[in-house]
Amino acid sequence: MRKSGVTPTLDLVDVGEHVCWTVDPLQGYAAATSAFLADGELFGDKVVIVGSPLAPFPPAGVPRDAVLVDPRSVRGDGPTPDLGSMRGLVRREADMAGRQGYRALRVLAVMDQLVSPEVGPDVLIDHELRLDELVADSEAIMVCAYGRDRFGAAILDQVACVHPRELGNGRSGPSFRMFNSGPDSWTVCGVVDSDGAAAFGAALVAATALSPVLRLRLDELELMDAAGMRALAETAVGGSVRRITVEGANPTVRACWEMLGYSNCEIPVELTP
Amino acid sequence: MTTETTGVADAAGLRHEIYSYSGEAQFLTGVLSFIDDALAADEVVLVSVPKDRERMLRDELTGPDPSVVFMDTSALGRNPARLIPAWQRWISERAGEGRPVRGIGETDWNGRGTAEIEELRYHEWLLNLAFTGSPAWWLLCPYDTGTVDPEIIRGVSRCHPFALGDGGHRQVPGFVQEPFVWDDLEPACDPFEEFSYTRGDLAAVRDKVVACVTPYGLEGDRLRETLVAVTEVAGNSIAHGGGRGTLRTWVRQGTLVCEFRDEGVMSDPMIGRRAPDARSLHGRGMWLVHQLCDLVQIRSTPETGTIIRLHIALPRP
Numbered sequence: 001m002r003k004s005g006v007t008p009t010l011d012l013v014d015v016g017e018h019v020c021w022t023v024d025p026l027q028g029y030a031a032a033t034s035a036f037l038a039d040g041e042l043f044g045d046k047v048v049i050v051g052s053p054l055a056p057f058p059p060a061g062v063p064r065d066a067v068l069v070d071p072r073s074v075r076g077d078g079p080t081p082d083l084g085s086m087r088g089l090v091r092r093e094a095d096m097a098g099r100q101g102y103r104a105l106r107v108l109a110v111m112d113q114l115v116s117p118e119v120g121p122d123v124l125i126d127h128e129l130r131l132d133e134l135v136a137d138s139e140a141i142m143v144c145a146y147g148r149d150r151f152g153a154a155i156l157d158q159v160a161c162v163h164p165r166e167l168g169n170g171r172s173g174p175s176f177r178m179f180n181s182g183p184d185s186w187t188v189c190g191v192v193d194s195d196g197a198a199a200f201g202a203a204l205v206a207a208t209a210l211s212p213v214l215r216l217r218l219d220e221l222e223l224m225d226a227a228g229m230r231a232l233a234e235t236a237v238g239g240s241v242r243r244i245t246v247e248g249a250n251p252t253v254r255a256c257w258e259m260l261g262y263s264n265c266e267i268p269v270e271l272t273p
Numbered sequence: 274m275t276t277e278t279t280g281v282a283d284a285a286g287l288r289h290e291i292y293s294y295s296g297e298a299q300f301l302t303g304v305l306s307f308i309d310d311a312l313a314a315d316e317v318v319l320v321s322v323p324k325d326r327e328r329m330l331r332d333e334l335t336g337p338d339p340s341v342v343f344m345d346t347s348a349l350g351r352n353p354a355r356l357i358p359a360w361q362r363w364i365s366e367r368a369g370e371g372r373p374v375r376g377i378g379e380t381d382w383n384g385r386g387t388a389e390i391e392e393l394r395y396h397e398w399l400l401n402l403a404f405t406g407s408p409a410w411w412l413l414c415p416y417d418t419g420t421v422d423p424e425i426i427r428g429v430s431r432c433h434p435f436a437l438g439d440g441g442h443r444q445v446p447g448f449v450q451e452p453f454v455w456d457d458l459e460p461a462c463d464p465f466e467e468f469s470y471t472r473g474d475l476a477a478v479r480d481k482v483v484a485c486v487t488p489y490g491l492e493g494d495r496l497r498e499t500l501v502a503v504t505e506v507a508g509n510s511i512a513h514g515g516g517r518g519t520l521r522t523w524v525r526q527g528t529l530v531c532e533f534r535d536e537g538v539m540s541d542p543m544i545g546r547r548a549p550d551a552r553s554l555h556g557r558g559m560w561l562v563h564q565l566c567d568l569v570q571i572r573s574t575p576e577t578g579t580i581i582r583l584h585i586a587l588p589r590p
Contacts (some may be wrong), residue, residue, distance in 0.1 A: 157473075175476055193475045194508035223497050225504045226558040233554045252497035259564040260557045261549030 002136060002181065004164040004189055004220075006173050010036035010143060013165065015104045018128075018135045018179070020163035021145045022156050023112075029145060032167065033108055036143065037066065040106045045141070046097035050074060050086065051110025067093070071113040081115045083127040087134055094138040104139040112147040121158040125199060126206040128162040129178070133210060136180040143167075158199035162206075176221070178203045184211040189220035192228030201231035208241040219248035226260060233262050236269045246271045287404035288411040289397075290435035290442065293426060295418045300326065301333055303437055304377055307413050312340055316373040319363050321346050322415070323381040340372075351389065353380075353396040354563040357403045358548045364410055376412040382421050386526070388584065389568055390425060391456055397432035398453045399542060413437060453542075455572060458580065461532060462523035470507055471517040478507045478520055485522040486529055489587040499585050502565040503531050505558045506581050510535035514579060528567070529585040539573040 002016060010032060013019055023029060040047035047066040074089060075081035090107055097105040115124070128144065135142045144163065146156055157174050160166050164179035176190035178200065186207050192200045207214055216232075218224075224232075236244050246269060249257075254271050257263055263271070292303050308330075311318045320330065321344040334341060344363055349355045360376060367374050380393055397414065404410070414433065416426050430436070434448045468481045479500045491499065503520075510518030514535025521532040545559030563569050568584035 191476065191479075191504075193504045194512065195473060195475050223501050223504070225501055225508065226561050227508065230554050230557070237554070250497065251494050252501065255494075255498070256501060256561060256565075259561055261551065262554075265551045265554075 002164050002179060002187075004177050004179060004187070006166050006168045008167075008169050010167060011039065013141055013143070015139055015141055016136055017141055017165050018132045018163050019141075019143045019165040019167055020128075020156075020160045021143055021167040022160070023145050023147050025147065025149045029110070033143075033145075037106070037108065040066070043106075044101075044103040045106040046093065046100065046102040046104070048089075048093050048105065048107045049110070050089070050107065051113040051145075071110070075114050081119065083115065083123070086114060086127070087131055090131065090134060090140060090142065091138070094134075094140045098139060104141060106141045108143045108145060110145050112145070112150050117151045117155055121155050121199065122202045122205075124155065124159045125162050125202040126209070128159060129180075129203055129206040130210065132162060132164065133180040136182075158196075158202070161196060161199045162203050174199070176200065178207075181217055182215075184213060185215040185217060187217040187220065191222050192224040192231075194225060194227040197225075197227035197231045200228055201235060204231060204235040204244075205239060208235060208239055208244075212240050212242040214241065214244045216244060216246045217248050218246055218250070218253060221249065221253060223250075224253050224256065226256075229257060229260055229262060232269060233265070233267050236267045237265075241268065243268045243270065245269075248273075285409050286407055287400060288409070288435055289400055289433050290411065290413050290437055291430055291433035292413050292415045292437040293418050293430070294415060297329060300415060300417065301329060304330065304413070304415060305333055307375065307377065307437070308334070308341060311375045312338065314373070316340070316375050317342065317367050317370065319344055319360075319367070319374060319376045321359075322377060322379040326379060326415075342367075351567050352563060352569065353389070353392045354546050354569055356396055357399060357543075357546050360400075360412070361403070361407075362548060364407070368408060374408075374410040376410065377415065378412055379415045382425070387456075387459060388570055388582070392568060392570065394425070394428050394432065395453060395455075397429045398450075399546070401432065401434065401450050403543060403546070458570065458572065458582070461521055462525040462530070465521045465523035468520045469517065470510070470520060472511050475504055475507055475511075478503055481520060482522060482529075482531060485524065486585075486587065489524060489529070490590075491529065491585070491587055495585075495588075498565045499529070499531075499583075502562045502583055502585075503533075505562050506531075506533045506583065509558060510537065510579075513537045524587065527587050527589065529583075529587055531583045531585075533581045533583075534578065536578045537573075538575050539571060539579055544571065545569070 037047055048069060049066055050069045051071050074086050094105040131142060146159060161174045161176055162178055164177055166173050175196045176188060176192045178186055178188045181187040235241060249271055257271055294300050294303055308318050318341045327343055349359055364374055418426060434445055436443055436445055466481060466485060470478050482500060482503050507518060510533060514537030518533050518535035523530050545563040549557050549560060566583045567586050570582040573579040
């Protein structure tokens with residue numbers, strides 16, 4: 001079972017974790033990342049930094065053999081960034097790190113330099129969800145750093161939903177999280193309400209693009225309102241999905257699905273206890 | 274007892290008829306004659322009455338007759354808003370048989386508070402709208418003048434175009450479907466908690482409700498159902514009610530009341546009372562609210578905006 005929720009420090013992240021970091025402009029990148037990057041050397045991880053957040057002066061502790069990747073080489077020259085190449089980079093480096101004798105791959109991606117907020121939340125959700133499946137299935141640690149000023153709260157709230165972990169403190173964080181929990185399996189925890197329904201729908205669309213048969217684990221989902229259920233129903237009747245099996249939903253979620261009449265529609269969603 | 278009309282198929286939509294009676298004997302006389310007439314015309318009779326009335330009718334009917342069906346209303350709970358969709362479902366289930374349908378619907382008025390009584394009166398008024406254009410059917414609504422407040426009977430009488438009395442079935446002279454006039458809402462119980470919400474505050478709205486009911490032991494599934502309902506209504510304010518609203522919560526006589534005020538207008542008198550349409554996945558939020566709450570009061574005008582009160586019975590101490 002992967003960990004989820006807010007972590008107060010990057011020191012605690014482990015292999016297989018995918019962390020969203022909303023970077024406060026006053027905080028900057030260096031302070032929070034120096035220990036994370038230094039831990040790469042401590043644990044024997046290969047460190048890859050996509051972007052150049054550390055210029056002009058790299059913080060102390062960055063491994064000398066850290067790989068600095070120019071974001072221009074990842075995103076391409078086209079008007080729309082090729083985020084698939086970013087995932088390809090992570091996949092290749094994770095494979096290579098294993099062959100090179102490292103424990104794992106440790107990636108810091110400075111999203112500000114990779115992608116513009118204008119691409120919209122759906123593109124970012126699609127990217128992060130695919131990345132999450134990759135990280136969950138690899139010996140990798142992934143930290144995605146988004147500048148608060150650049151992306152804005154509305155987009156960041158949605159992007160955070162598809163990261164199992166988030167750097168922060170207290171009660172911060174989105175109302176729900178959706179993350180990979182095995183082959184074709186996704187865990188949804190928290191609350192899916194009308195504030196999060198659009199992000200939930202985008203995450204479901206991204207997940208169904210990866211596999212036409214999905215398992216949704218809702219053991220840690222507290223509640224889902226009509227907007228969330230409509231997002232699930234719409235995803236199931238549209239696109240390429242053949243079947244969505246919902247497992248572990250609490251009695252209230254199951255009862256609401258019935259009350260809303262979706263169990264009587266020809267929707268390929270099956271709720272099991 | 275004679276009838277002026279012996280079949281239901283002579284008019285479209287609902288023939289909505291009140292039967293004011295006094296005592297068990299008169300109940301049986303009127304209702305059994307209604308059933309006899311239906312059976313003579315080869316019609317199906319759906320019966321939704323309190324349990325004691327059901328027992329009386331079963332004792333009087335000579336053996337089980339598949340044309341007289343006693344409906345299981347236990348799943349409907351106390352919220353009158355669930356009655357119209359239940360009748361619509363029952364009628365549509367029988368429509369396939371091709372036989373005309375009659376209904377007998379009596380409400381258990383025992384223990385009803387002011388808010389429930391008002392919503393029951395609205396339900397009676399709404400019936401005339403809900404079945405406009407539906408296949409013809411006939412609903413008899415018995416009211417016991419010995420136990421139901423005369424003021425209530427006067428109020429609901431104005432919602433019935435037909436009446437059954439000593440002279441048989443008759444059309445109420447001069448009946449018109451007047452606009453429904455609401456009584457004033459009961460004042461909020463003092464002290465109450467108040468919270469203004471806007472986009473991003475749904476979690477805070479739920480926290481406020483949890484804080485209100487925790488001392489009363491509301492937990493588990495019923496608490497989650499309550500939180501879904503309040504999330505729906507607050508979400509409606511944000512999406513359709515000017516982007517914000519105000520929540521007030523209080524507890525009165527063992528019931529949690531959550532009141533939501535916003536600037537939106539709900540102009541559809543049937544909102545939340547139509548069963549979800551399989552052809553569309555949208556517009557099911559208020560339906561869900563009605564299914565989850567023990568009572569829902571909606572007051573909405575362009576001048577005042579919308580006030581919605583959700584009533585949730587709390588666990589008995």
